[in-house]
Amino acid sequence: MLLADTDLVVENFTNHRVDGTATARLSGRFMGSGASSLSATFRPERDGPDFDVQARIQSTDLTALNDVLRAHAKVDVVSGVFSMFAEPQVKNRRVTGYVKPLFRDFQVYEVSQDEDKSVGRKPASTWEALVGLVRNAFFKAILPGFERELSRLRR
Numbered sequence: 001m002l003l004a005d006t007d008l009v010v011e012n013f014t015n016h017r018v019d020g021t022a023t024a025r026l027s028g029r030f031m032g033s034g035a036s037s038l039s040a041t042f043r044p045e046r047d048g049p050d051f052d053v054q055a056r057i058q059s060t061d062l063t064a065l066n067d068v069l070r071a072h073a074k075v076d077v078v079s080g081v082f083s084m085f086a087e088p089q090v091k092n093r094r095v096t097g098y099v100k101p102l103f104r105d106f107q108v109y110e111v112s113q114d115e116d117k118s119v120g121r122k123p124a125s126t127w128e129a130l131v132g133l134v135r136n137a138f139f140k141a142i143l144p145g146f147e148r149e150l151s152r153l154r155r
Contacts, residue, residue: 034060
């Protein structure tokens, strides 16, 4: 369950410039626990996509993301809270804005809890895990998608 209790409103969805901008609002609970919202404004295209997005995920139980964390950062977490704030803008074939992932009370499994696991499955220190998580789950997951879209637009 990626987003529970969702509510989506889309208004003025059009591709005709004379009709003005379209808007979308989405709310729900990310992974069943994090209050989430997204709002977007889409302007009719002139020279490629033209839109603004504001997204926030607040206070998601980090253990709900363990499958993703194991796959991308090679860590299991015992506890923690994840929040993310993003405001990307796409206009004139450029992507600007930011994505800010935030972690609070982040703890990986203790080594003593993993004594029966092979060396390849034991998590590293909290600092190494956090760096790996940001590098793998965000930079390697989000930026390549933006780069692919930009290269597609440049053609």
